[in-house]
Amino acid sequence: MPVYEFFCRKCQEPFTEIMSVKEHDQRMPECPHCHGTKEVEKRISAVHAVTTKKWLTS
Structure with a gap:
């Protein structure tokens, strides 16, 4: 599952939340510090992907 x-x-x-893409689209998470939901905003974060395919060069 993605980490947002x-x-x-x-x-x-700041805080992170592990949730499915469907969950992310349906609700805004609660802040674990103050338990608020109305003033929570999404942040853009880096993406790291690991693949097993190797590119062939000619």
Whole structure:
């Protein structure tokens, strides 16, 4: 499951949440610090992918 990054403007704390893509589309998570939901914003985070395919060069 993907890990999403959020920031709570109410308490000024960043946090991460593990949720499915469907869950992410349906609800905004609760801040684990102040338990607020209205002032939580999504943050853009880096993506890391590991593949097993090797590219062939000529």
